[in-house]
Amino acid sequence: MDARTLIKATPAPRPATAVAPARPPAARSGPGRKRTAYLILALLALGLVGWLLFAPAPLGAELATVRTGPLQVAVSNQGQVRIHDKYVLAAPVAGRLARSPLDDGDPVRQGQVLATLYPAPMDPRQREQAQARLESARALAREAEMRVQRSASDLALAASERSRTERLVAEKFVSPQAMEKARSAEAAARAEADAARARSQAAMGDVRAAQAALIAADAAAEQRGQQPLPLTSPVDGYVLKVHEKSERIVAAGAPLVSVGNPADYEIVADVLSTDAVRIKPGQTMWLDDWGGGQSLRATVRLVEPVAFTKVSALGVEEQRVNVIATPVDALGPLGDGYRVEARVVTWEAERVRKVPGSSLFRVGEAWHVFAVEDGRIRERPVRVGQRNQEEAQVEGGLAEGAQVVKFPNNQMKDGMRVQALR
Structure with a gap:
């Protein structure tokens, strides 16, 4: 193998690679923690916005x-002004009434002639009826007198029984309850005797009335309606109402003229019986909504002892009681029958x-x-x-x-x- 082959077969050495230094853990996790913090802040902001948008508003x-x-605690109801003493002049017998010269509001004096009546003569049938009424009244009077005698006998017997029972109780022959029964029987007999005497007096009054009617009828028959019968005022005051202005035939008992003294006023208001028990004489009553600018003062004079039934606007039956008061302040333009709002003060502090x-x-x-x-x-x-x-x-x-x-x-x-x- 030659040198070129050795050079070719030997791999070339790799260049040295630089190794990056390791970062500390805190530096490596910084961006993640920021993202988490931002996310939490965003969620809190969204929650706050949602709470502000959807939370219930405070109730007004x-x-x-x-x-x-x-x-002040008061009992209030509608009332009215009325004259304390009102006199209604009525026809004592049937007859022809002359035209009245009076008008409502005219002043009159006691004894002044207010109406003139020409009594109608009584026919035979009417006289027989009057005679029959007189005989009936006399019969009732005799019956009442006999009842008086009987009740007197019963009373004497009861008194005797009571006296005898008291002696027996003192000697301890009977119980004390027997004495109580005897005394109760005597008291009942005495009350019955008083009632019998009262009925006898009433029967005698009916007899006198029937006799007077018969005498007046006979006098009218004798006069044959030619003599007038003047009707005079019983008191000083004013004419409240002329019931019959024109000439006409009127029946016995027909109202002709009403007379009263407007200076003698009183206030009457009806209240529920449950409220009336809290009202006492002497308490203050205030009159409101009468048309003037201030309240007027009155003093309660009487709470009537008898209630009456009145149907309310809703159709409910109510037991009501009249409360009567005397004005303390001047009533000014108020007159008989004027409406007021009555307010009785029952407690105040x-x-x-x-x-x-x-x-x-x-x-x-x-x-x-x-x-x-x-x-x-x-x-x-x-x-x-x-x-x-x-x-x-x-x-x-x-x-x-x-x-x-x-x-x-x-x-x-x-x-x-x-x-x-x-």
Whole structure:
């Protein structure tokens, strides 16, 4: 093998390759950590944007502040002004009424002639009827007198039984209950005797009335309707109403003229019987919405002891009671039958802690409110005292200056965020 062959067969040496130095681990992971940080920041930003876009907005609510001030509790209803004493002049007998010269509002004096009546003569049939009424009244009077005698006998017997029973009880022959029964029987007999005497007096009054009617009929028959019968005013005052202005034939008992004194007014208002028990004589009644610019004051004089049934506008039967008051302030232009809004104050205080009545709601038997704290509502029980249609006294559960939701609704829950409405 020659030298050229050896050179050709021997491989040429490779050039030396430079080896890069190894980077430290921290330098090798830097870009990855930045990308992770950027990704986290982007997710947080997206979450914040989504929360801002889709989070529920605070519920708008009208707020009220618990404050201290005066409070009145009153019973209110419509009432009217009326004359305390009103006199209605009526025809005592049937006859022809002359035309009246009076008009509504004319002043009159006591004894002044208000109407002139020409009595109609009584025909034989009417006289027989009057005679029959007189005989019937006399028969009832005799019956009543006999009942008086019988009740007197029963009373004497009951008194004797009571006296005998008292002696037996004293000697311990009968029990004390027997004496109580005897005394009760005597009291019942005495009451029956009093009632019998009252019925006898009423029957005698009917007899006198029937006799007077017969005498008047006979006198009218004798006069044959030629003599007028003047009807005079019983008091000084004003003509309230002329019921019959023109000449006409009127029946006995027909109203002719109403007379009264407009200076003697009273206020009458009907209230529910459940409210009437809270009204006492001497309490203040305020008259509102009567057409003037200020409230007028009156004093309760009487709460009638008897209630009556009245159908409300909704068709519900209600038991109502009339409350009558005497005006303290001058009524000015108000007249008989004028409408007013009567408000009777049953309780009042100068300084009480109070909230709007609309802020209260029932939870079982307790009153609750939604109190506002740091922009959120908190349901709280409260102790309520007196209340009226607008405000309520708070005796516990809320401090002065606290804010409450004035008009809570079913959407509100404890812990919800609220925003005050302007």
